[in-house]
Amino acid sequence: MGRSPCCEKNGLNRGAWTALEDQLLIDYIKIHGEGRWGKIPKETGLKRCGKSCRLRWLNYLKPDIKRGNITQDEEDLILRLHKLLGNRWSLIAGRLPARTDNEIKNYWNSTLRKKVQANHSELPNIEKKSVKGKSNDATPSLKIEPCLTTTKPTRCTKDEELDHNTLVEEPSIKGVMEKSKEANSDSRDGLLPITCENDMSWNFIADLNPGQFSLTEFLHADFTKLSGLNSMIVEDCNNGCINGSSPSSSEEARMFTDEMLKNWAGDSF
């Protein structure tokens, strides 16, 4: 289907927003609330497209946004969530109160990725694999891919939401395991083996209600139920799921180390 441009580009301002533009947008949203972004340029006289207005509001003007000074706790959480969810910035941001997906994405790209790469370079057997058909050169390009990378987000359809709600109401590990088995049984397109990387059943973690947990609650959440998942991951990964390579030991294959689970679960683990 054809796709029309989001807005007429002629005559629109581009680049940094001015204080006046910000004020116009704030005033409009104060009166009319969020949404109907397409109407904003027409009704306020702003020479910006609706998309720009939305982005500006969500990332900078919204009153409850916290900017800069990402704490150690937040950084730890971003690292864990990124390992869990991949580049699903909006989901990660949903677990970090008052942080935007754009800020987290930028922070990851500018700061955390390097840290992760530095850490991985100290672990010679993990992820540092040569590209098929090419030998490692002197400066191998280290592409750190999270276990659950999905380059494009998948949204919940209504059916999936139903599923998700069931899981939330009855968050038993059994249900999760069965869901995982179902996912394993219908190999997508008949091509992809179900792996840590493409197993959509992990969305049950990704799709916990945003705002359901505060940062502190998330960090202190009861992750003991994940121990069952952890063993599944070990099983899957021992079958060679991590980016197609076989981990050298089951310990390396585990998404969550015992220490991580212990940390997350607290003393009750």
Added chain:
DNA sequence: AAGTAGACCAACCGCGTCAAT
């Protein structure tokens, strides 16, 4: 002081999805 490289981050772009018609 001038030039350059790298880091940071705000904003833009293209695409997938949803909902209304």
Added chain:
DNA sequence: TATTGACGCGGTTGGTCTACT
């Protein structure tokens, strides 16, 4: 059922600042 507009997302770009030579 097909079409269309709007929204939301992740990836990318480009401007600005800072450190270094």
